[in-house]
Amino acid sequence: MTVESIMTRDLRKILPSQSVREGLKMMHERHIRTLAVVDDGDQFIGLFGIRQVIHLLLPKAAQMKYGLTNLSFMPDDLGELYDRLLDVGQKPVSDFLEKRDGLLICAPSTPLPELLELLHQSFNTSLPVLVIDGDSNKLVGMVSAWDVLEKLVMNVYPDNGGDAL
Amino acid sequence: MAAMHSDLNSMTNVVFGWDPLWVSTILFVVTYTVIVTETINRAIVSGLGAALMISLGVLNQEQAIAGVDFNTLGLLTGMMVIVAITRRSGIFQYVAIWSAKKVKAKPWGILLMLSIVTATFSALLDNVTTVLLVAPVTLLITEEMDMNPYPFLFAEIFASNIGGAATLVGDPPNIMIGSAVHLSFNDFLLNLAPIVPAIMLVTLVAVYLLWGKGMHATTQARERVMRFREREAISDPALLKKSLAVLTVVMIAFVLAHPLRLEPATIAMFGAGVLMLLNNLGRHADDQSEDVHKSFGEVEWVTIFFFVGLFIVVAGVEHAGVLDLLADWVLGLTGGDMAVTSIAVLWIAAIASAIVDNIPFVATMIPMIESMAPSFGGAENLMPIWWSLALGACLGGNGSLVGASANLIVAGFAERAGHRIPFLKFMAVAFPLMLLSIVVATVYIWIRYL
Numbered sequence: 001m002t003v004e005s006i007m008t009r010d011l012r013k014i015l016p017s018q019s020v021r022e023g024l025k026m027m028h029e030r031h032i033r034t035l036a037v038v039d040d041g042d043q044f045i046g047l048f049g050i051r052q053v054i055h056l057l058l059p060k061a062a063q064m065k066y067g068l069t070n071l072s073f074m075p076d077d078l079g080e081l082y083d084r085l086l087d088v089g090q091k092p093v094s095d096f097l098e099k100r101d102g103l104l105i106c107a108p109s110t111p112l113p114e115l116l117e118l119l120h121q122s123f124n125t126s127l128p129v130l131v132i133d134g135d136s137n138k139l140v141g142m143v144s145a146w147d148v149l150e151k152l153v154m155n156v157y158p159d160n161g162g163d164a165l
Numbered sequence: 166m167a168a169m170h171s172d173l174n175s176m177t178n179v180v181f182g183w184d185p186l187w188v189s190t191i192l193f194v195v196t197y198t199v200i201v202t203e204t205i206n207r208a209i210v211s212g213l214g215a216a217l218m219i220s221l222g223v224l225n226q227e228q229a230i231a232g233v234d235f236n237t238l239g240l241l242t243g244m245m246v247i248v249a250i251t252r253r254s255g256i257f258q259y260v261a262i263w264s265a266k267k268v269k270a271k272p273w274g275i276l277l278m279l280s281i282v283t284a285t286f287s288a289l290l291d292n293v294t295t296v297l298l299v300a301p302v303t304l305l306i307t308e309e310m311d312m313n314p315y316p317f318l319f320a321e322i323f324a325s326n327i328g329g330a331a332t333l334v335g336d337p338p339n340i341m342i343g344s345a346v347h348l349s350f351n352d353f354l355l356n357l358a359p360i361v362p363a364i365m366l367v368t369l370v371a372v373y374l375l376w377g378k379g380m381h382a383t384t385q386a387r388e389r390v391m392r393f394r395e396r397e398a399i400s401d402p403a404l405l406k407k408s409l410a411v412l413t414v415v416m417i418a419f420v421l422a423h424p425l426r427l428e429p430a431t432i433a434m435f436g437a438g439v440l441m442l443l444n445n446l447g448r449h450a451d452d453q454s455e456d457v458h459k460s461f462g463e464v465e466w467v468t469i470f471f472f473v474g475l476f477i478v479v480a481g482v483e484h485a486g487v488l489d490l491l492a493d494w495v496l497g498l499t500g501g502d503m504a505v506t507s508i509a510v511l512w513i514a515a516i517a518s519a520i521v522d523n524i525p526f527v528a529t530m531i532p533m534i535e536s537m538a539p540s541f542g543g544a545e546n547l548m549p550i551w552w553s554l555a556l557g558a559c560l561g562g563n564g565s566l567v568g569a570s571a572n573l574i575v576a577g578f579a580e581r582a583g584h585r586i587p588f589l590k591f592m593a594v595a596f597p598l599m600l601l602s603i604v605v606a607t608v609y610i611w612i613r614y615l
Contacts, residue, residue, distance in 0.1 A: 072400065
């Protein structure tokens with residue numbers, strides 16, 4: 001069994017030039033956590049997901065590497081958060097995406113043990129593992145821990161649906 | 166001098182019978198050139214330079230290790246550990262926010278206070294740590310106030326390098342000079358600290374004329390900063406008490422080092438050990454292991470290993486007699502006059518430190534200046550030159566973005582916050598302002614020592 005048999009093929013895509021606001025709307029409407037950012041030629045560039053929303057709500061000084069890690073001294077200020085969101089909402093998703101370099105990638109033919117190891121690595125980020133076709137260099141699917149639960153783990157139980165649990 | 170060279174040469178065992186003078190000079194020049202180009206990590210370059218100095222026979226391993234100044238390394242490492250633990254308490258954020266609120270969040274007041282806080286911390290801790298702590302708070306405050314952070318960051322860069330000049334532990338050049346020449350914490354306090362406020366004043370006046378006059382913020386923006394609750398920034402009050410106690414005792418020990426007959430490295434490493442002990446008492450073995458690992462992990466090992474390699478490379482050229490020849494050449498140019506030599510060292514150190522890292526420069530200058538001692542009637546007469554070197558190397562770091570590590574750290578923060586500091590834009594103001602500080606230093610050296 002390989003990645004191909006359990007990956008999600010139904011990918012939601014967004015162009016890097018589309019706004020953060022459009023991205024947030026797409027995720028909200030479809031109840032999904034992550035969008036694949038692809039260019040005009042359908043080449044995969046990176047991911048934009050709900051992780052970025054939390055990031056965007058922070059002051060810049062806390063978003064950055066070596067930045068502030070403790071904001072307990074800041075007062076509650078919902079207005080400030082709204083202002084920040086309205087401001088970044090106009091910006092393109094390309095400004096905030098998780099770049100391809102930092103993501104975990106496999107091929108459709110990757111065997112399951114290797115996939116499980118990749119998913120294990122991604123526990124801290126809860127980002128999906130991306131499935132890229134080697135020949136076309138295009139994103140053909142994504143696999144999350146949820147896919148493993150749904151399409152693999154639950155198969156071992158006789159009722160095959162987990163309702164008994 | 167010639168007899169001494171031949172003595173030294175006969176002691177070396179360079180491969181193929183090559184001239185140690187040339188081999189060491191070429192290795193030195195190549196090492197420094199690659200360091201300056203910054204194409205390869207400086208710790209790798211200095212390490213390989215050192216390995217070649219030994220492998221080609223300029224030095225044997227014993228001589229190489231004797232060339233490493235462990236007092237400098239111990240002082241740096243110890244202070245890094247103490248600061249790594251102390252910063253977790255949140256004290257530095259507390260002080261920065263407290264100082265901003267103390268001036269009712271008026272923009273120029275904040276710039277002034279943050280500069281003074283930066284200079285003070287830089288005098289007691291290393292500059293890189295200081296700006297790592299102050300720059301993010303500065304960016305937060307300026308973001309909240311909707312102000313351009315550039316003037317604030319510019320002033321903080323200057324404050325960190327100027328403040329660092331004030332004490333033995335403030336800046337690596339001072340640590341190296343103090344260690345090599347056996348100058349105490351008090352020597353630096355009495356000789357360099359007095360001029361530092363004057364240089365800060367001149368700098369802040371210039372910053373005021375350039376940017377301060379036009380600064381203003383709305384009442385609403387100031388109100389946002391005034392609502393910060395600085396007490397909440399203290400994330401670990403117990404750790405705060407322990408680390409402030411250790412830091413205070415360490416500073417007192419630096420002042421009393423002479424009567425206590427302790428070298429600075431012993432004090433710093435002692436302090437680091439005690440603070441780690443206090444922070445781990447009663448903890449489970451696994452937690453202790455993790456905590457100690459984390460504390461040591463925050464030591465800038467790249468800098469420490471850079472120093473090790475550099476000391477060996479410099480020991481190589483020193484051993485081969487290159488630095489004696491250079492010293493003779495410099496003395497020939499200055500006519501062996503103390504005043505001319507001191508002022509020349511001050512200005513050359515400043516300009517060199519603005520362009521290249523001041524650590525390798527000072528590492529080379531120290532043995533070179535030491536070998537001038539006979540010409541000036543003994544090592545005790547070299548003091549004006551040492552103070553000139555320290556002031557030049559520390560203040561010179563302000564001349565460009567690459568002049569000091571702290572500058573690059575601030576520039577990195579600015580860029581990540583979307584306010585890139587262009588190299589030339591910074592230098593256009595920073596270089597003349599740095600030269601102005603050197604003019605002040607020249608007057609000070611002249612009046613006090615010459």
